[in-house]
Every structure is written in C-alpha cells, then in structure tokens.
C-alpha cells in the first residue's frame with residue numbers, strides 16, 4: 639500500500655500484480671526467486687528487482703526527484719527517514735494488533751484484551767505526531783514526503799477502524815488533507831481487508 643501510494647503520487651506508469659493475502663502466490667518458485675522472504679511488496683524496475691517497502695520508496699523517490707518525496711539535504715532527509723522508521727518500528731505493531739483483533743482474525747480467534755492497550759499505545763504515538771503536525775501541514779514541512787506516505791497508510795486504519803479514538807485535531811486535519819489526494823483515495827482508501 640505504501641509503495642502504491644508513492645507510485646500514484648509520482649504518476650508512474652506501472653503494471654501491478656497482486657500477490658499475498660487472498661491472492662496467494664507468495665510461495666511459488668517464481669515469486670521466491672524475486673523475493674526469497676516470500677513477502678510483498680516487490681518491484682521490478684528495468685530488470686532491477688527490489689524488496690523491502692522502505693527501500694523501494696527511497697529508490698522511487700531518488701529516481702523521480704520532481705515528486706519531492708525525499709529532500710536532498712542531509713538534515714531534512716534524516717527527518718523524513720526518522721518518521722519512516724517510526725512508522726515501521728513503533729506505530730505498525732500496535733496498529734496491526736487492533737486491525738487483526740477487530741477486523742482480520744476469525745471471530746473465534748479474537749482476543750479483545752489486546753485491543754485496549756494497543757489503542758492506548760497508538761493514541762500516545764499519534765499525539766506525538768499531532769505535536770509535529772501543529773507546526774506544518776505535512777509531517778516534514780509544507781508538502782507531502784515519504785514520511786506522510788508511510789504514516790498515512792497507518793492513519794487510514796487508525797481513523798477507519800471500529801475503535802474509540804481520542805480527539806487529535808492536528809492529526810485529523812492532516813488526515814483530511816491526505817483524503818483530498820487522488821493517490822491516497824485510489825491506493826490507500828480501499829477498505830479494511
């Protein structure tokens with residue numbers, strides 16, 4: 639989803655092949671030759687195969703600088719990197735716990751006791767993001783970068799999952815800004831499945 643959001647922002651011509659989840663196909667010899675981890679996403683770019691979503695995002699940003707998804711200067715670039723890693727290292731786990739327990743797990747396998755602590759943890763992390771978003775409209779400044787791409791995908795789940803969330807006006811305003819973007823609507827707002 640992160641990669642498709644960036645592809646949409648760049649306006650990149652592509653062929654998308656769905657694998658994983660209900661599509662399966664991650665354990666075939668052909669797929670494992672592309673990504674021995676047996677996971678999506680994977681891209682093939684002029685014969686160059688790349689896996690790991692954040693590596694793919696940085697590669698696309700470097701190849702398409704006009705989209706301004708990653709700054710050149712070391713400090714602004716490190717700031718974007720920081721929020722990209724924060725998404726995968728801090729926010730993803732509690733967010734997916736809620737998603738799994740409330741939406742994906744078969745009803746007889748759900749463990750409601752895991753939801754409350756995960757919601758509290760997400761609320762704490764989104765409050766930290768809210769602080770940042772009080773200073774400028776996007777996470778790292780006045781335009782969308784890979785930081786918004788990564789965290790935006792989590793925000794979609796956070797705001798659309800069936801949970802009680804605390805009011806966080808600056809995060810809500812940023813989420814409204816994302817919802818106005820065609821790439822976000824087309825590639826991220828595709829339902830909780």
Ligand SMILES: N[C@@H](CCC(=O)N[C@@H](CS)C(=O)NCC(=O)O)C(=O)O
Pocket residue numbers: 657658659664676677678679689690691692
């Ligand atoms: N660190 C990897 C994680 C990749 C990953 O966990 N992919 C999940 C989807 S988000 C996957 O392929 N799961 C197996 C499936 O969907 O069947 C990345 O960011 O690319």
